[in-house]
Amino acid sequence: MKKYNARSKMLISLAVSGSIIALTIIFSFWLSPDNLITDFAKKSLPPTFRHLFGTDWLGRDMLTRTLKGLRLSLFVGFLGAFVGASLATCLGIAAATLGKKVDSVISWLVDMFIGMPHLIFIILISFAVGGGIKGVVFGVAFTHWPSLTRIIRGEVYALKNSQYIQISKSFGKSKWYIATKHILPHIIPQIMVGFLLLFPHAIVHEASITFLGFGLSVQTPSIGLILSEAVKHISIGDWWLAVFPGLVLVLVVKSFDNIGEQVKILINPASANE
């Protein structure tokens, strides 16, 4: 058998992860919402060929529920990660460029947020802004900026004092020129990796706080809700209600995590040519 090198292994792993996510999204649109109509004739069926993930106690198809719920989780995850990454970028650049006072305030905030347990903070924030999708997005965004902020601050700080930027200044280039031509191209990959690695966090946190009952409302199809409802039925033997949605959640989250990690390796010049 042909031996794969690191590059083709990485491409295969990226392709697999990418297609898992793409399939989830495509199927979540493709599966008919009719499968979600309550039908007591098909109540609590174990997995069959017609209902791959089985049906729940109201006769709804679990595959459809899981994928549609996951789509919402992906959307919430995307928003949360996007807001979080934007916040981190702004604060990181501000800390590195706006002088010592701003830097120490932001660094203090970063230390404080890193020292605090995530989940409790997310629950507090999402409760404070009134719960629902908004609560989850803000909760995730406002708790996940610190580590990325720290990375971007360090990066911009080092760049700012680098010789080629000093030289660019001596050519009479403006701050805007230096920021857009020299600094941004260096930190955009960092932001992208940070964004990709935030995504799985956001999805898991969305699921976990909905599971705990602080997140999305009962009507919205969400993976956290499915899991929390399944708990009540698992004791009477309906194992498929929790196992399949849980597995798919792990699979999708792991795919995102994998993409993030691979892109990180690809972007880092020290490991890019391996």
Added chain:
Amino acid sequence: MALTGNDLGFYYHKNEWLFRHVNIEISYGEILGISGYSGSGKTSLAKILSNYLQPIEGNLKVDGRRFPQKDFQPVQLIYQHAEKAVNPKWRMSDVLNESYRPDEQILARFGIKKEWMTRFPIELSGGELQRFCIVRALHPATKYIIADEMTTMLDAITQAEIWSELLSICKERQIGLAIISHEAALLARLCDRVVSLKQLKDPAY
């Protein structure tokens, strides 16, 4: 017309003066050598002369005037490590054009090959990169060049090539050149006048 520093003083840690009361003058077309041991403040002096660092005491004037605030700096510094002085994500043509568009002739004089232009810095050697840095510093508006250990990392043949071209261009354009190095032999060979940093720090020495 000259680059003049009067009574320059500088420290990194308060009251631990790296040097003080330093007077220095580089005239048009003059090639001045500044020698000194490592750690004696050569690079700090180079950065002050080229307006990268502000002196804590004293003042610095280019042709009797202050340095321009935002425009092109008439005093250009060339660093020891060329690979740190270019953006690793830019192609070499962009690196050059950030300063000005050099003509074929000057590129040829420094032995810069056409195929190097589309390469990234990582694909060139230190000596090849340093040629780009020198050409980049030879902007039409450049009046003085401070070369801080410019060829220390290079082999003897490359050194000889680079210096002979730079020196003749400085003479043609009447650019004042300060060569900062720890190699006394190199300075003695190239410069019109050599001062040691020790002398500058303490004229009685």
